[in-house]
Amino acid sequence: MPEWVREAAASGWAAVPAKLDPGWATLIAALFGFLIVSWQARSGFRSLKRSQIHQAELDREAMAQQAEIAAAAQLRQSELDRSAAEESRSNDRQVIAAAIDGELIAIWGLVLDAGSTRRLNKFFYEQIGETKITAPFRIIGRHETPVYDSMMPKIGALNASMVTDVVKVYQFIKGTQTDNVIKEVPGKLIVDIIEGFEHTIEEWTKDVSHVHARLLSVIYGSEDPGPLINDQISRKKAKEAAATAATPEPDTT
Structure with missing residues (x-):
């Protein structure tokens, strides 16, 4: 051990030579350099770790934002698709x-x-009276329904x-298309049949008016x-109430 080290140890490092041995100076310098480099390395590693943690947080936030943006875009696209599909269905309904x-x-x-034709027929059969006749008979004329038939699948x-109501009013038209032949029927009875059908037709026209209003609600949004x-x-x-009001009350006096 060098003399100055023993002297420093004996005197409690009170006396350190002003000039160190070059070998020891190099060793001490290397030691201090190593300590400084180690401290800098540790500081750098800590900074790098903090930077990595911060970057990881930024990456997570970015991924979360991207996920939110993607989810919002997907939701918006779904809404647009539903809107387009509903608009297409609405257009189909309108057509x-x-x-x-x-x-x-x-x-x-x-x-x-x-x-007018039905009234003329009624007048004719009234003139026949009780005379029995045999002839073709139809209350209303033949009416083809190509649009209704083609639209049935849609x-x-x-x-x-609304489908029920449309079918109901069309059923009256289709149900009266058959040609009937009356045989040996008095003209007076045919008059009664015509009058009964006139009442049915009157109710049917009211049904058609109502269904017409329903279809307009689809076409124009009313x-x-x-x-x-x-x-x-x-x-x-309303008819029953009117009939009741028209019936005179019995005289109890």
């Missing part, structure tokens, strides 16, 4: 409703126009109650008056 309504109103007009685009059955019930109650 179906407009086509059926056009044909129905045309037939409605023809049935009303045929009223009519489900309308709501269920208020839907609701199922036909409700209107029929209201008409029946």
Whole structure:
């Protein structure tokens, strides 16, 4: 051990030579350099670790934001797809409703126009009276329904109650297309049949008017008056009330 080290140890490092041995100076310098480099390395590693943690947090936030943006974009696209699909279905409903309504109103007009023919037939059979005749007989003329027939596979685009109402008013038209032959029937009885059918046709025209309003609600977005059955019930109650009011009360005096 060098003399100055023993002296420093003996005197409690009170005396350190002003000039160190070059070998020891190099060793001490290397030691201090190593300590400084070690401290810098540790500091650098800590900074790097903090930087990595911070970067990881930034990456997580970025991924979360990207996920939110992707989810929002997907939701928006889904809404657009649903909107486009609903618009397409709405257009289909409008086309179906407009086509059926056009044909129905045309037939409605023809049935009303045929009223003069029915009145003429009624007058003819009134003149026959009790005389029995055999002849072809049909209350209303033949009316083809190509639009209704072609729309049947698509009519489900309308709501269920509207489909029911459309089928109901068309069923009257289709149910009266058969040619009947009356045999040995008095003219007076045929008059009664015509009068009964006139009442049926009158109610049918009211049904058509109601269904027409329902179809217009699909075409133009107006208020839907609701199922036909409700209107029929209201008409029946109004008719019964009118009949009751017209019936004179019995004289109890």
